[in-house]
Amino acid sequence: MxxxxxxxxxxxxxxxxxxxxxxxxxxxxxxxxxxxxxxxxxxxxxxxxxxxxxxxxxxxxxxxxxxxxxxxxxxxxxxxxxxxxxxxxxxxxxxxxxxxxxxxxxxxxxxxxxxxxxxxxxxxxxxxxxxxxxxxxxxxxxxxxxxxxxxxxxxLAGEEPKSGSGQKVSNLPHNAGLTLDGIAKKLSRLYKLPPMPETAIRIMHLTSDPDADVFQLAEVIERDPSLASQVMRYARSALFSYRGELTCVKDAVNIVLGFDRVSQLSMGLAAGKAFNIPAAGPLGLKSFWQHSLYSAVLAQALALLADPDIELNERDAYLAGLLHNFGILLVGHLFPPEFQMLNKLREAEPELSMAEIEQQVFGMGGAQEFIALGHASIGAVLLKLWGMPESSITVAGMHQKKDYQGKHQKYVELVQLANALLAAKGIGDEPALHDCEKLMQGLGIQEEQGMALLDSLLEQCQSLDEMIRQMAA
The missing domain is CATH 3.90.960.10 (YbaK/aminoacyl-tRNA synthetase-associated domain)
Structure with missing residues (x-):
């Protein structure tokens, strides 16, 4: 027949x-x-x-x-x-x-x-x-x-069959041959990428203007009521132990936070408004912002503990920590069904790395090659297209790579250390991937100092949780 x-x-x-x-x-x-x-x-x-x-x-x-x-x-x-x-x-x-x-x-x-x-x-x-x-x-x-x-x-037998080479059958390989520029061009051609929100653009312009002052920054932030509210909550948090009265954003910037810290925080928070993803789950907005804010605060504090000869800039360290996981937001924005699967698998298999989880989810049609690249590469592409600092782009793309050697290596190690320390406390989107002791040695940080800093900052960062809930709402 x-x-x-x-x-x-x-x-x-x-x-x-x-x-x-x-x-x-x-x-x-x-x-x-x-x-x-x-x-x-x-x-x-x-x-x-x-x-x-x-x-x-x-x-x-x-x-x-x-x-x-x-x-x-x-x-x-x-x-x-x-x-x-x-x-x-x-x-x-x-x-x-x-x-x-x-x-x-x-x-x-x-x-x-x-x-x-x-x-x-x-x-x-x-x-x-x-x-x-x-x-x-x-x-x-x-x-x-x-x-x-x-x-x-x-x-049913509990183990996958092996291919003729004796290796387990695996998912599609990464597009290892593509450069960051190549991925950016292809992604931009095939998908409508979210533009950087106007508020974030205005703040970025101010940070590059040597004549910009606190009053101009406060004026831009106050045009966005939700952003202004978040900045005020941040200034009143236990991180800064300020007991005086703060009545406006100008006071928060001028008295407590300072121009650099507020500009970096506000730029990251404003940029995050370009995306629409669910709040719930280990990759949802609530978990995302908790991880990002805690990473930023910890990376900045670790930069101050590091060997001065490395010349780490605490402002760049904060921004790199805040933006390093933005690829998660872009995946959720461009590929909602695949993001739902990632979120579900992340919850079901907490012992696996994000790279292993991402290789289980490929997507529909042409989306599969971008999902397979992983959120780190996709995040680096987005930050590059948005004109973010090179150190933040490199950290976004390389924060999962062990023993990375190259430009901005110490910023990559700094955020890897922050992530590993937070993962040990159950914060973040994957288990600890990196050796904390080795990273501390490379950065010239004493282990006792690093662990004491972590415990102190975690206690202080809990005061940010209400702000994080509002951001995810």
């Missing part, structure tokens, strides 16, 4: 290379694999889904179970798995249980498990109980171009 007619038309129309393997008639896909002497670890199956928004198909490795709860939570859907009988209504020219993974032929959206993307070839049902399809990797990836891609299955 030939393969399903709609599937055959789709393959011919797309110009896909597929080998048909004929075998004795089978009662199930598992039996078909055995009859055709196909490799189970190179095989994929369809799971048909339905909710009130319509049907879809999950394509997962043979021998795995679909994580339906993860899909529903991440995509905001309420899918249920259809029976074979109901699935047949979607694949009308296919025999029961022999539904092909190339479900686009039937007008069905696909949710693809990323573990299939690097296989040399994939075995699939063809709609016929006596024929299998063997699809080469390039043709398979071309056919899956518009699918939602994420890690959505669980291996």
């Amino acid at each position: 030939p393969i399903a007619s709609r599937l055959n038309q789709f393959i011919n129309h797309k110009g896909l290379i597929c080998q048909q393997i004929h075998h004795a008639r089978s009662l199930s896909f598992a039996q078909a694999l055995e009859q055709a002497q196909a490799i189970p670890e190179m095989s994929a199956v369809t799971v048909t889904l339905l909710d009130e928004e319509g049907p879809a198909v999950a394509v997962i490795p043979f021998g795995t179970k679909l994580d339906i709860e993860l899909i529903n939570d991440s995509l905001g859907r309420s899918f249920q798995i259809l029976s074979d009988e109901n699935s047949r209504k979607l694949f009308k020219d296919c025999e029961t249980g022999m539904y092909p993974i190339l479900a686009t032929a039937y007008g069905l959206p696909i949710i693809l498990d990323t573990s299939l993307l690097e296989l040399e070839f994939v075995f699939s049902a063809s709609g016929c109980s006596s024929t299998l399809l063997k699809i080469p990797g390039p043709s398979f990836r071309m056919a899956m171009n518009g699918a939602i891609k994420a890690k959505v299955s669980i291996w």
